């Protein structure tokens with residue numbers, strides 16, 4: 001690989017997995033970042049990247065990485081910016097170690113998300129929470145997190161409603177893709193023509209992370225948002241793309257035309273700053289009855305657009321809708337890259 005001095009070198013941890021491969025694919029030809037280091041478990045260490053990674057991303061393998069050898073997590077990392085797609089069992093310690101070494105870590109695991117000093121960010125919603133990096137005084141570097149993949153789609157759909165009408169109560173039923181369960185295994189076969197009404201830890205993550213993301217930054221911490229939220233999570237036989245069926249009770253009455261306008265006109269700092277991974281629009285509103293669908297819509301905006309459709313009024317304060325987002329792009333690697341772009345554009349490194 002030829003080093004491009006104009007781009008910032010980055011390391012991808014967990015590079016062989018489902019999310020790690022997405023990072024590698026999305027960072028190929030990225031205008032600001034260049035993958036220089038790939039790390040994974042001892043099972044993959046010492047092997048050429050494409051021998052170690054069973055490539056499952058529906059995109060060509062970046063040719064420039066063919067010569068890179070995977071190194072074990074824990075080995076010394078040169079890059080100052082690290083994208084972590086590590087399994088939760090090892091993420092906490094590995095990411096902590098990198099932060100102690102002065103690295104800025106963009107984490108996709110659940111390990112650090114709810115720590116008070118760690119920003120949990122969807123860049124269109126709460127970019128100001130990045131200030132929490134200043135309160136990370138126990139280490140030289142920084143840790144910032146992406147929310148859980150379903151939480152990202154949910155909170156992006158809720159944020160415009162929270163700002164305009166206020167949220168009283170939210171109920172969400174998820175239909176989550178197979179790729180959200182990591183690399184396919186023989187257990188994945190049990191997902192064919194089937195629905196599994198349990199994803200370990202997922203309902204709890206949805207029910208706590210949304211309050212932090214939609215909460216108010218208060219200098220040295222976040223005051224959580226206050227509304228009721230109940231989640232039921234299901235794994236369904238879809239390759240990529242999480243669909244969420246949402247019922248929301250607003251604090252103020254809404255009219256259908258203004259509701260659609262509110263979603264359509266939603267954007268944030270990523271769109272204002274024209275960050276490379278920012279979709280425009282951030283939210284695509286569908287008015288035909290059969291949309292959104294994962295197979296048709298998940299790749300819009302490079303997989304970064306969130307979709308809202310099937311919008312139905314039960315009363316002026318109670319609405320039902322369906323939202324869809326790409327779980328390994330917007331819900332993981334793409335969201336993390338957008339967060340790093342925000343950090344760079346706002347002078348965090």
Ligand code: NAP
Nearest residue numbers: 014016017018019040041044087088109149180182183332
């Ligand atoms: P995955 O496909 O199972 O990949 C896990 C990665 O972690 C692999 O690169 C694996 O390396 C590495 N790893 C596992 N055990 C390790 C160990 N003991 N030491 C060092 N590295 C180890 O999982 P994934 O779906 O990509 O998810 C990665 C992380 O992102 C998880 O924390 C997950 O919760 C989170 N996440 C996933 C999604 C999604 O939609 N899939 C969305 C949001 C967040 P080897 O290949 O060498 O074993």
